[in-house]
Amino acid sequence: MPRADVLPPFKTEIAEVLSPTNPLGIKAGGEGGTTAAPAVMVSAILDALAELGVRDITMPATPYTVWTAIRKAKAQ
Numbered sequence: 001m002p003r004a005d006v007l008p009p010f011k012t013e014i015a016e017v018l019s020p021t022n023p024l025g026i027k028a029g030g031e032g033g034t035t036a037a038p039a040v041m042v043s044a045i046l047d048a049l050a051e052l053g054v055r056d057i058t059m060p061a062t063p064y065t066v067w068t069a070i071r072k073a074k075a076q
Contacts, residue, residue: 049073 018025038059045061046054052073057065 019027042057042059042061045057045066049066049069052070053076054069054073057069
């Protein structure tokens with residue numbers, strides 16, 4: 001696992017570019033944390049169904065999609 005003491009030195013700076021679509025120039029920034037949520041949920045579903053041999057589920061992972069995957073796995 002990389003740690004701070006093995007990273008090369010680097011310099012950061014803030015480059016402000018105001019949003020042209022917002023009267024205050026504000027840009028949204030809170031959505032970044034939700035990007036991984038669908039992949040995490042599908043991984044959890046696949047972990048739960050691993051004993052049945054389910055290796056893939058297409059998005060969206062609706063109850064019907066999960067049920068269908070279970071039925072196909074049990075039929076094999």
